[in-house]
Amino acid sequence: MSVRDTEVVVVGAGQAGVAMSEHLGNLGVPHLVLERHRIAERWRSERWDSLVANGPAWHDRFPGLHFDTVGPDEFAGKEQVADYFAAYAEKIGAPIECGVEVTSVRRREGRAGFTVETSTGTIRATYVVAATGPFQRPVVPPIVPEVDGVTQIHSSAYRNPGQLPDGAVLVVGAGSSGVQIADELRRAGREVYLSVGPHDRPPRSYRGRDFCWWLGVLGMWDAETPPQGAEHVTIAVSGARGGHTVDFRALAESGIHLVGMTSSYDDGVLSFADDLGANIAEGDAKYLALLDAADEYVGKNGLDLPTEPDARLLGPDPDSVRDPLRSLDLASAGVTSIVWATGFRPDYGWLQVDAFDETGRPRHRRGVSTEPGVYFLGLPWLSRRGSSFIWGVWHDAKFVADHLSTQRSYLQYEAPADAAGSHPTPIDRTPEKDSA
Structure with a gap:
């Protein structure tokens, strides 16, 4: 196979890889973006059919391009989002090579840079940017074994209600994915159980402004670390059907059976933690706290935004909270499917460098790895709360590209002539050529 040279290899052509390519291009840094499938493939093939972005189009986009098929206050569908990134890549002339899988990255012995092995050959690069994001390996808790009569899939494999066998469905996970899938299944006439864990529940909009706007003006997008104990808490917010605030009481009223966190399985019976009421109450407290902060901001700044007193009316707890279901016999309840909306974990098995802690998590600061020359991009809380949004x-990516460009300038430095008029030998950044 061929051997090529470039300064930067960016692995992944989703939103992170496309953004990185734009900034590297603006800085004049030679690079390649390698994508094993199509641009933004995960938006196309690893999400359910009716998925829309969680933020309105005016917010969930790059600065250089508007959505041309979606109004600014509307929520783009998954195909529209994927098409947007493909159009953006074309607009900036991103050097993306699709159908190229990166199989390994190793530091070169005795020379600067890395050897990148791919399905189409070897690339030698001075820098590597891991832009594959967090959604690599679906997480399915090892609770329910494979049992006859029960189909188990992760939310990344769910497409629509018709995909599942007839019968009731248990959806595990109360973040955006779990809530929207459970609601869709119920609207399709299914009997649905929704396992609710700890979550953050912001209003979809308040006083005429989307929650994305409120988090912006209140400075909450700039939080650099999650609250203590909330590192893995999901956000229950929805852009489905034009966008609406997630209301677990309304979901219960629609016929969805709410249960606590799924904890164990024994001989056909699932057990749930006694935490449903606490989880919903904690979500309510976060919801009301954001309303309080918004009202205070309006008052301090003299904004003419309509009041919305009904937003604070939560209503009584549903029966499922007052008298929680602690166990469920799957066969007796007619449950034939379980959808695990339980998130993902990264998979960096291909990145064989000293850039990870003992748990396999990347060691970095704002995407700058502890391994010189390696960068991470597209991870939640990479630099702040807003890192999870487009x-x-x-x-x-701009911060990472600027850091990389600065490091590149050091390697290009040549010292002034010495007293004898000679120049020290500059750092050799040119990969050696193969004899073959």
Whole structure:
């Protein structure tokens, strides 16, 4: 196979890889973006059919391009989002090579840079940016074994209600994915159980402004670390059907059976933790706290925004909270499917460098790895809370590209002539050529 040279290899052509390519291009840094499938493939093939972005189109985009098929206050569908990134890559002339899988990255012996092995050959690069994001390996808790009569899939494999066998469905996970899938299944006439864990529940909009706007003006997108104990808490917010605030009481009223966190399984019976009421109450407290902060901001700044007193009316707890279901016999309840909306974990098995802690998590600061020359991009809380959103990735990529460019300038430095008029030998950054 061929051997090529470039300064930067960016692995992944999703939103992180495309953003990184734009900033590297603006800085004049030679690079390649390698993508094993198509641009933004995960938006196309690893999400359910009716998925829409969680932020409105005016917010969830890069600065250099508007959505041309979606109104600014609307929520783009998954295909529209994927098409947007493909159009953006074309607009900036990103050097993306699709159908190229990176199999390994290793530091070169005795020379600067890395050897990148791919399905189409070897690339030698001075820098590597891991832009594959966090959604690599679906997490399915080892609770329910494979049992006859029960189909188990992760939310990344769910497409629509018709995909599942007839019968009731248990959805595990109360973040955006779990809530929207459970609601869709119930609207399709299914009997649905929803396992609710700890979550953050912001209003979809308040006083005429989307929650993305409120988090912006209140400075909450800039939080650099999650609250203590909330590192893995999901956000229950929805852009489905034009966008609405997630209301677990309304979901219960629609016929969805709410249960606590799924804890164990024994001989056909699932057990749930006695935490449903506490989880919903904690979500309510976060919801009301954001309303309080918004009202205070309006008052301090003299904004003419309509009041919305009904937003504070939570209503009584549903029966499922007052008298929680602690166990469920799957066969007796007619449950034939379990959808695990339980998140993902990264998979960096291909990145064989000293850049990870004992748990396999990347060691970095704002995407700058502890391994010189390696960068991470597209991870939640990479630099701040906004890192999980499309616009946040774009700004993270700018910081990473600027850091990389600065390091590159050091390697290009040549010292002035010495007293004898000779120049020291500059750092050799040119990869050696193969004899073959």
